[in-house]
Amino acid sequence: MTTTANTTAESSAPLSTPEPTVVVRDLRQRYGDFEAVRGVSFDIRPGELFALLGTNGAGKTTTIETLEGFRRPDSGTVRVFGQDPYGQPTGVRERTNAVLQGNGLMEDLSVDESLSLARDLAADPRDADEILTLVGLTDKRRLRVRQLSGGQKRRLDLGLALLTRPEVLYLDEPTTGMDPEARHETWRIISDLKRDGVAVLLTTHYLEEAERLADRLAIMHRGEVRVEGTLSEVLGGWGDRVSFLVPSDVRTADLPHLDGADVEVQTRDQRLWATYTIRAGDVADRAHHAVAALMAWAADHGGALHHLQVRGASLEDVFLEVADGAADLVGE
Amino acid sequence: MTTATTTAPQGADHRRKGPGLFRQTLRLGRTEFTLFVRYKTASMYLLMPVILLLPVLNQQSVPILGEYTTTELSLIGTIGAIALFLGLGHPCNVFTARREALVLKRLRVSGVPATAIFGGVFLVVLLFTVLIAALIVAGSVALGGPLPADPVMLLLSVALGCLAMTMLGLLLTRFAGNAESAQILSMVPMMALLFLSGGFIPLDVMPDAVRQVALLLPVAPTVEMAQAAYFGYDVFGGLEGAEPVGFLGLWAGALPGIGVMLVWIVALALLVRRYFVWDPRRP
Incomplete structure (x- = not known):
């Protein structure tokens, strides 16, 4: 099958993009x-x-x-x-x-x-x-x-x-x-x-x-x-997740603020776990920047981030959240 | 519509030339034949008119059309009822089952037009009806009856009956949820139309008003035509006092009945077109 050049003046699609069938x-x-x-x-x-x-x-x-x-x-x-x-x-x-x-x-x-x-x-x-x-x-x-x-x-x-x-x-x-x-x-x-x-x-x-x-x-x-x-x-709209065990000497309120990220703190096994969800920024680099910022913050506090996990979204994550009725997940 | 154009990427010049409606109908008719032979329940619709012949052959026989007897008349009248069993029963049964199994939808999404799909089942109904009608005629001749006076009219009566009953059977699928309920559902109009067909109980013995109504229904006119075509008598005004007529006289008498059948066929075809359900998921 051949593709046909887009001849519609209003369309902003590149010339090589075929018309929708x-x-x-x-x-x-x-x-x-x-x-x-x-x-x-x-x-x-x-x-x-x-x-x-x-x-x-x-x-x-x-x-x-x-x-x-x-x-x-x-x-x-x-x-x-x-x-x-x-x-x-x-x-x-x-x-x-x-x-x-x-x-x-x-x-x-x-x-x-x-x-x-x-x-x-x-x-x-x-x-x-x-x-x-x-x-x-x-x-x-x-x-x-x-x-x-x-x-x-x-x-x-x-x-x-x-x-x-x-x-x-x-x-x-x-x-x-x-x-x-x-x-x-x-x-x-x-x-x-x-x-x-x-x-x-x-x-x-x-x-x-x-x-x-x-x-x-x-x-x-x-x-x-x-x-x-x-x-x-x-997947980009859903965000990347960075989670770690909150150091015992850090209060929740003292966790650093990262631009374009929300932080959530949960208690598991009687310990506090922080999860940053990063939705803003370049999808390719945002997790790296977030981890770098958190590592720098940890270094300033003279400690380490234990159980550090970085996780991108899977389609299943997005699907389940949509299925649960989350209405704010409208993709870009 | 916003910026997206509705122009096809490969426009009208890219249309493919298909095998044509006629060839598609014939091809589906061939498959219908294969499926009919392999489908055991279908043989029930073949046997029903044959079983009904038994009481016909055992009834008291009196001369009614000249030398021809009520038995001979009823035997030929059965020809009009074959389409009633096969045409109404078989398409209603298998098309309901196929709709539920998505077979009909599969054919449509493959680009097969509705007319070819309906035409295929009509062909198999016509084929088996003609086959049984030929057997009945052969039986009648063997019992000392005449050869058909007007075989063309006899065939036409069979074809009109098959077409009308196939359409009615297809229309009834709308009200059936599965093959079993389709069988039961089709029995109701089948028995009513059989009673009023004039094939087994002569319409002459019924009140005139009932006879008039029966002749406006889509089976009795074909029974009358079959009897007229076979014996060459103008039975269209009733059996009492019917006289043998020639070719033109026979066709002139048959015209109102043909008209009634054509009206039914057109009306049923329009209803099928409008109300036939292809999809088991209903609104």
């Missing part, structure tokens, strides 16, 4: 009185993987179903290749595909028959042997789908989605049920898709999956995007 603006979806999606916006460009994370019921699948064309937005705009995807119009349906949360396979067909059917229904399908090799099911091709394991069915489902050469691919928890080896192989396949210019929307409960694959990600909670950005932006 998927555009979602202020999407809202209601089920009766319950608002499942509350003003979600994001773009996905060719060759980019956007991960939508969140707790169960956060609104991820409803968002994907709207993009797939199964739901009309209650308000807001959704565009895929510049078109409203509702009802899968021509010009959208031939160029998109999806791995659904369930398999959606015809259990009474064989693996070969499933691929043959999908090939005969598609405009420009990939070769069946190539797909079987790609998803590692060549030796299972004669089996009925119902004889496959859960992970094998997931792989066949992914293969069927790739068979139509989609330019936009929605992956709704694609590796659920796979063993670790198959999961890693799937990650490799998805990385290759990105390299080929496919725009991918991924939802997953495996945060490692998002960390490895996502160019940008959003964490949804109760229908809203609470955190959004690149991985480093999201």
Whole structure:
């Protein structure tokens, strides 16, 4: 797939950045009185993987179903290749595909028959042997789908989605049920898709999956995007943590003040522990500066910082904090 | 929309030419056939009209259309009821099950149009209905009956019945939560329409008002057409006093019934288009 130069005058994106293939603006979806999606916006460009994370019921699948064309937005705009995807119009349906949360396979067909059917229904399908090799099911091709394991069915489902050469691919928890080896192989396949210019929307409960694959990600909670950005932006917004055992001769009030950092003191094992959370400053250097300042302070007091720990944020930290309902974690 | 443009990176000129609706429908019809043969429950819908033939063949037989007897008339009338079992029962059952298993959604996200998906199941209903109808005709001929007077009208009655009943079956999936409830749900209109079809209980024995209503429902007109097409009698005004007519007379008599069926088919198709649910997750 080729990339197209951005010709929109208003856009501040560099010329080499392709136009977004998927555009979602202020999407809202209601089920009766319950608002499942509350003003979600994001773009996905060719060759980019956007991960939508969140707790169960956060609104991820409803968002994907709207993009797939199964739901009309209650308000807001959704565009895929510049078109409203509702009802899968021509010009959208031939160029998109999806791995659904369930398999959606015809259990009474064989693996070969499933691929043959999908090939005969598609405009420009990939070769069946190539797909079987790609998803590692060549030796299972004669089996009925119902004889496959859960992970094998997931792989066949992914293969069927790739068979139509989609330019936009929605992956709704694609590796659920796979063993670790198959999961890693799937990650490799998805990385290759990105390299080929496919725009991918991924939802997953495996945060490692998002960390490895996502160019940008959003964490949804109760229908809203609470955190959004690149991985480093999201982790940067959460902060680095420096913790140590407070020296016995130091009172809490005497702990040093560090610019751009909050300090919290907790009692554990009848001793005081200080934790500095540094959110401001350059993500690459801020932990270093904080530790240097604390070391200098310790040296002035003629002591050492025992049990010194420096820890960057993990996606899991951010996810859990969002899931707990922290509302102040809106990423940059 | 803000600064983001809605222009596709690979615009309309990048559209791919697909295999076409007709070929997709035929291909899905082939898979429907494979699945029908492998799906044991489907054979139930094949057996039901055959089982119903037994009381028909055992009833007291009296001449009613010239030399033709009530038994012969009922036997041919069963042709109109095959689509009722197969068309209403099978699509309602399997499409509910497939929706719950995300099979339908999988097809849609792969770019397969709804019409091809519905068309595939219609083809398998039509195929098996024609097959059973051919067996009934063969049986009737073997028992001394005539060859069909107007095979085209006979086929048309089968096709219209299959189309209307398939649409009705698809529409009913909206109200079924799983394959089992779909089977029970489809039984209700199936039995009501069977009672009012004129295939087993001649409409002539019912009050005139009931007969008029029955002929506005989507099964009785096909039964009438099948009987008229097979025996060459103008039965459209009732069996009493029906006379043999020629080709044009037969078609002229059939027109109101064809009209009723077409209205039903269009109405049901619009309802299916509007209300069919692809997604097991409901609002």
